[in-house]
Amino acid sequence: MKIIIRTQNDTVMVFDRTGEQMPKYQGHYQDVRANILRNAPPGAVFQHWSDRMPQAQPVPRELW
Secondary structure: EEEEEEEEEOOEEEOOOOOOHHHHOOOOOOHHHHHHHHHOOOOOEEEEEEEOOOOOOOOOOOHO
């Protein structure tokens, strides 16, 4: 896991270091949150992305 994005509608997208999606960790935020937080490496980038933002914005792991 390198990039973890939570969207406005609480869908989560997860990408590895090569940019490939990781379906095992993707889904609705409440369903995948604990597994992601437990398994994400220290260098993982957590982000939020809403329709009002041109791109995802980094957030601290604790606020994701």
